[in-house]
Amino acid sequence: MKYIISYVSTANPNTSRSDMIKLIDFIKYNNKEIGIAGILIYSDGNFFQILEGEKEIVKMMFERIKRDPRHYDIIKMLDKEIIEFNFLDYDSSFTIISDHYSQNKLQQFLKKEKTYNPEHYKSISYLTQKFMKLS
């Protein structure tokens, strides 16, 4: 079953910049290895992440991520089955977006959510727009 989980969280200020770069390199590598796609955005001390893949893998990864001391105050936004993947057709499958960077794929995803999941769309688009400071 295809599955999506997304959340926002607060980065632990004790995590150094070089540890953050190491983490991002690891995530890119590992997600490709285990078949997780999605995005991770870091902005002003907060993370926004979308994880897509087979249900068991995505759930297992989220459990692991939740226990990670490099962030806290995790607020789950989406946790549901999906008909098709939104991010799998990406070259690297997993994209890290840095500050103030508008991302086409995310915009396409939001557009789709608006059509198919209007009840989710409102909250997720509000948060991501704020997050990416697009509004």
Ligand SMILES: Cc1cc2nc3c(=O)[nH]c(=O)nc-3n(C[C@H](O)[C@H](O)[C@H](O)COP(=O)(O)O)c2cc1C
């Ligand atoms: C904000 C954030 C997002 C993360 N996202 C992923 C991820 O998508 N994939 C991944 O393998 N690890 C991710 N991690 C790292 C995991 O929490 C964990 O450290 C890593 O999977 C190694 O797990 P292990 O020490 O149990 O082997 C993330 C960590 C943080 C703080």
